[in-house]
Amino acid sequence: xxxxxxxxxxxxxxxxDVDMADDARLATALESYRMRASAEPxxxxxxxxxxxxxxxxTRTRVSGRPGARTTTLVLLIAALxxxxxxxxxxxxxxxxxxxxxxxxxxxxxxxxxxxxxPGTGTRTPVNDTSAGTERKPAQxxxxxxxxxxxxxxxxxxxxxxxxxxxxxxxxxxxxTKGTTGAAEPTAVSGSEGSPxxxxxxxxxxxxxxxxxxxxSPRPVAxxxxxxxxxxVESTPSATPAPYQG
Amino acid sequence: xxxxxxxxxxxxxxVFTEAYRAHxxxxxxxxxxxxxxxxxxxxxxxxxxxxxxxxxxxxxxxGLRALLFxxxxxxxVDHHRRRARTPASVEYDPLDDPRVTPSAEDHVxxxxxxxxxxxxGLRPEYRQVIALRILGELTIDEVAEVLxxxxxxxxxxxxxxxxALRNELDHDQELTLGTPSPAQDEVExxx
Numbered sequence: 001x002x003x004x005x006x007x008x009x010x011x012x013x014x015x016x017d018v019d020m021a022d023d024a025r026l027a028t029a030l031e032s033y034r035m036r037a038s039a040e041p042x043x044x045x046x047x048x049x050x051x052x053x054x055x056x057x058t059r060t061r062v063s064g065r066p067g068a069r070t071t072t073l074v075l076l077i078a079a080l081x082x083x084x085x086x087x088x089x090x091x092x093x094x095x096x097x098x099x100x101x102x103x104x105x106x107x108x109x110x111x112x113x114x115x116x117x118p119g120t121g122t123r124t125p126v127n128d129t130s131a132g133t134e135r136k137p138a139q140x141x142x143x144x145x146x147x148x149x150x151x152x153x154x155x156x157x158x159x160x161x162x163x164x165x166x167x168x169x170x171x172x173x174x175x176t177k178g179t180t181g182a183a184e185p186t187a188v189s190g191s192e193g194s195p196x197x198x199x200x201x202x203x204x205x206x207x208x209x210x211x212x213x214x215x216s217p218r219p220v221a222x223x224x225x226x227x228x229x230x231x232v233e234s235t236p237s238a239t240p241a242p243y244q245g
Numbered sequence: 246x247x248x249x250x251x252x253x254x255x256x257x258x259x260v261f262t263e264a265y266r267a268h269x270x271x272x273x274x275x276x277x278x279x280x281x282x283x284x285x286x287x288x289x290x291x292x293x294x295x296x297x298x299x300x301x302x303x304x305x306x307x308g309l310r311a312l313l314f315x316x317x318x319x320x321x322v323d324h325h326r327r328r329a330r331t332p333a334s335v336e337y338d339p340l341d342d343p344r345v346t347p348s349a350e351d352h353v354x355x356x357x358x359x360x361x362x363x364x365x366g367l368r369p370e371y372r373q374v375i376a377l378r379i380l381g382e383l384t385i386d387e388v389a390e391v392l393x394x395x396x397x398x399x400x401x402x403x404x405x406x407x408x409a410l411r412n413e414l415d416h417d418q419e420l421t422l423g424t425p426s427p428a429q430d431e432v433e434x435x436x
Contacts (some may be wrong), residue, residue: 010378010379010382011379013378014375014378014379014403014407015407017385017400017403018400018403018404018407020407020411023411025411025414026407026410026411026414029363029410029414030375030379030410033278033364033375033379034379034380036274037271037274037275037277037278037376037380038270038271038274038380039270039273039274039277040270041265041266041269041270041273042269042270042273042285042288042289044265044269044289044292045286045289047289047293048265048289048292048293051258051261051292051293051296052258052261052262052265053256053258053259053261053262
């Protein structure tokens with residue numbers, strides 16, 4: 001075993017040079033000395049570390065150059081932001097919260113849940129103007145089970161997207177045709193945040209409906225386009241709008 | 246596998262890095278075996294002196310090692326000369342006192358003093374030859390060049406060094422066999 005270790009080493013060479021190759025005790029002592037003296041490389045001083053190649057120095061560092069670190073940080077933040085946005089967009093509860101917050105800021109610009117008319121049991125979807133192509137009449141008679149479209153206002157993506165266009169579709173004709181009596185009360189009540197709709201001044205949609213022969217009979221809600229939850233709670237005190245289909 | 250010093254297209258930094266990896270530990274051991282007080286700091290000085298000479302280096306692996314140990318040997322000589330002029334005053338530490346008689350456990354486990362301490366009892370030129378031959382893995386001619394002697398003188402030196410070391414080992418063995426340990430005394434007393 002000792003001969004195998006010393007076969008090609010410097011100890012064997014030295015012992016061969018002085019003709020002492022058969023001295024096992026001397027060979028063992030010299031090999032022990034060699035093993036003990038061969039230590040690990042010491043930690044380089046700053047001057048020596050500056051002369052070492054970059055490959056070695058980067059091994060001792062935690063990270064690479066500062067530019068790569070900044071890029072990595074920006075990408076990480078962007079990925080986290082994108083993930084959070086996607087999670088928020090997929091959450092219906094967050095939709096409702098955002099909708100409530102927006103309606104509290106500008107209540108007249110957002111459609112709310114359908115308004116229930118207490119006397120007739122009529123349920124009228126508020127501001128359901130899906131670009132003027134699909135308009136449902138108000139349901140008469142006993143209280144019909146609400147459709148998914150009418151009650152899922154905050155979580156329905158189509159309702160959320162058509163809210164703005166629907167509002168514009170209802171407001172623009174009245175403005176252009178000079179039906180100031182119809183649009184103004186709604187705007188005033190919406191801007192003041194008053195929960196009380198004014199049913200006496202609501203025939204504007206009716207006029208709008210009559211002017212547009214291509215559209216089907218249109219549901220009319222008391223209070224115009226105010227679809228905030230506050231207006232829904234105040235509907236029992238309001239006079240139901242007559243259906244003029 | 247080619248040696249880093251044999252590749253002409255490599256940068257000095259790359260050669261220097263591989264030389265540090267391969268030989269820094271050995272140089273540290275050599276300096277420590279020659280009685281340098283701060284071998285780690287002197288190792289750094291050796292490599293700092295090596296770097297500007299890498300461009301003119303020739304001889305490949307063996308040339309690099311010979312140059313490295315010639316620098317280290319020069320540092321050892323400088324160190325001993327400086328210490329001879331201004332003796333260092335250190336506080337007494339009983340653990341570092343070499344005059345302490347080794348215990349029985351030391352005799353049983355590692356011999357009287359161990360190989361390194363046996364070598365430290367040799368003359369300085371003997372220690373240098375053995376260290377350069379074994380740690381530096383230098384040939385007789387390279388050792389002669391480092392020490393500034395002829396190859397014949399180096400041969401004589403290494404022969405005398407090994408004979409002296411064998412005598413130290415014999416003496417250590419006599420101490421180990423001739424002095425019974427306290428544990429052996431207790432065993433004998435119980436019988």
